[in-house]
Structures are given as C-alpha cells and as structure tokens.
Amino acid sequence: MSLIHMESVGKLYSVGGEAVKALDDVSLDIEQGEFVAIMGPSGSGKSTLMNVLGCLDVSDIGVYALDGQEIRSTRENELAEIRNRKIGFVFQSFNLLPRLSAYENVELPLIYRGIRRKEREALADKALAAVDLLNRKKHRPAQLSGGQQQRVAIARALAGDPPILLADEPTGSLDTNTGIEILNLLKRLNGEGRTIVLITHDLSVAQQAQRIIHILDGKIVH
Numbered sequence: 001m002s003l004i005h006m007e008s009v010g011k012l013y014s015v016g017g018e019a020v021k022a023l024d025d026v027s028l029d030i031e032q033g034e035f036v037a038i039m040g041p042s043g044s045g046k047s048t049l050m051n052v053l054g055c056l057d058v059s060d061i062g063v064y065a066l067d068g069q070e071i072r073s074t075r076e077n078e079l080a081e082i083r084n085r086k087i088g089f090v091f092q093s094f095n096l097l098p099r100l101s102a103y104e105n106v107e108l109p110l111i112y113r114g115i116r117r118k119e120r121e122a123l124a125d126k127a128l129a130a131v132d133l134l135n136r137k138k139h140r141p142a143q144l145s146g147g148q149q150q151r152v153a154i155a156r157a158l159a160g161d162p163p164i165l166l167a168d169e170p171t172g173s174l175d176t177n178t179g180i181e182i183l184n185l186l187k188r189l190n191g192e193g194r195t196i197v198l199i200t201h202d203l204s205v206a207q208q209a210q211r212i213i214h215i216l217d218g219k220i221v222h
C-alpha cells in the first residue's frame with residue numbers, strides 16, 4: 001500500500017446553517033520517496049487537506065491510511081504519537097519560539113519524545129548540519145535571516161527523522177531567491193529519500209515537485 005492513501009475523503013464545515021464541502025470525494029496516493037505539490041487557489045481546501053494528511057484533523061467520511069494505518073478511527077492520543085513519529089511540519093510563518101536559540105528550537109520536539117540529552121544533542125546537531133546552520137545554533141530567531149529561520153524550522157521538522165515532511169507555503173514569507181534556496185533544500189532532502197508534500201498556490205513553486213495534484217472547491221481536478 002502507498003505511504004499515503006486516501007479514498008473518497010470528505011470534510012464538511014457547517015457555519016450558521018451553511019455547509020461548505022472543504023474536501024469533496026478526495027482520492028489520492030502518495031508513494032514513499034515522492035515529492036508532490038498540492039496546488040489550488042485560496043479557499044480550495046489545501047489547508048484542510050494538509051490538516052487531514054498531517055493527522056491534525058480527521059475527515060468526516062472516506063478512508064485515510066498513513067503507512068498502512070487507518071486514521072479516522074484512531075484516538076487523539078495515538079494521533080499525537082503518529083504525528084510525532086511520522087510527520088515533520090513546516091509552515092509559512094516558521095513558528096519558531098522567539099526566546100529559544102536555533103538549537104533549542106530543534107531540540108524541543110525531541111524533549112517531547114522523551115529522548116535523553118546526549119542523543120538529543122546528536123540528533124539536533126545532525127538536523128542543523130543538514131540545513132547547513134551548525135554555525136548559527138546559538139542564535140535566536142530574531143538574530144537570523146528569514147531563510148535561515150525557515151531552515152531552522154526544517155531542521156526541527158527533520159530532527160526526529162520522520163518519513164514525511166509536510167510543508168504549507170514554506171516559501172510564502174520569503175523573497176524569490178531565498179525561496180529558491182529553501183526549495184533546493186527540500187529537493188535535496190527528497191533526493192535523500194524523504195517523502196515531501198508541498199502545499200502552495202504558486203505554480204512556479206509547485207513546478208519544483210515531481211508531481212502536482214490540483215485541488216479546486218475541495219475536489220481533486222485532473
């Protein structure tokens with residue numbers, strides 16, 4: 001089975017009696033090692049899809065299996081565990097903690113995983129080295145450029161060695177050249193075997209992936 005398998009997934013939001021089909025009969029498969037972009041205009045359902053893919057939310061109907069495990073019937077505490085082990089998240093706004101150094105930001109999810117200090121050090125240093133930022137480990141986010149902050153966020157996502165990296169508009173806050181740098185980093189990580197799902201409304205960003213899945217009004221369009 002595919003690493004990510006969705007079949008006829010639906011998600012409905014009701015606000016004031018009005019129903020919005022945020023996801024409508026979505027079926028998709030993403031294989032281990034792929035670099036896929038999910039592209040669509042504002043309001044098309046990208047973040048809803050990302051939340052379901054990332055087990056931050058569950059669909060109303062349909063099948064979602066992640067690495068062979070059915071997700072919809074899984075309890076929240078187990079979902080948290082799955083998120084922690086299987087998925088690294090990267091966001092448009094970096095979401096780094098401002099009072100912590102680059103190193104401490106990367107180390108934090110490893111603390112949550114209960115990993116001991118010595119091993120944490122090795123893993124965090126390895127992740128910072130992978131984004132070429134070992135020489136900035138003591139810097140706080142405000143003492144780093146935007147591209148460097150996003151690289152720290154990517155190191156944080158990588159530190160626990162998750163098989164999947166889920167990135168929602170990771171270049172959305174960066175200038176063109178810095179955005180290209182981040183995309184090249186994602187391509188390199190993909191070349192090393194990591195599965196990457198990139199969410200964007202920008203065609204030039206999506207074209208960096210091996211495959212583009214288009215979404216419109218909650219539906220996959222071909």
Ligand SMILES: Nc1ncnc2c1ncn2[C@@H]1O[C@H](COP(=O)(O)OP(=O)(O)OP(=O)(O)O)[C@@H](O)[C@H]1O
Binds near residue numbers: 022
């Ligand atoms: N919590 C919610 N409650 C009600 N409706 C919602 C909720 N979240 C999203 N929606 C609706 O679902 C649809 C899809 O929203 P979503 O956030 O997935 O879009 P998006 O593709 O990520 O857009 P953007 O590019 O602007 O981030 C929209 O019509 C939105 O209004």
Ligand SMILES: [Mg+2]
Binds near residue numbers: 046047048
């Ligand atoms: Mg969104």
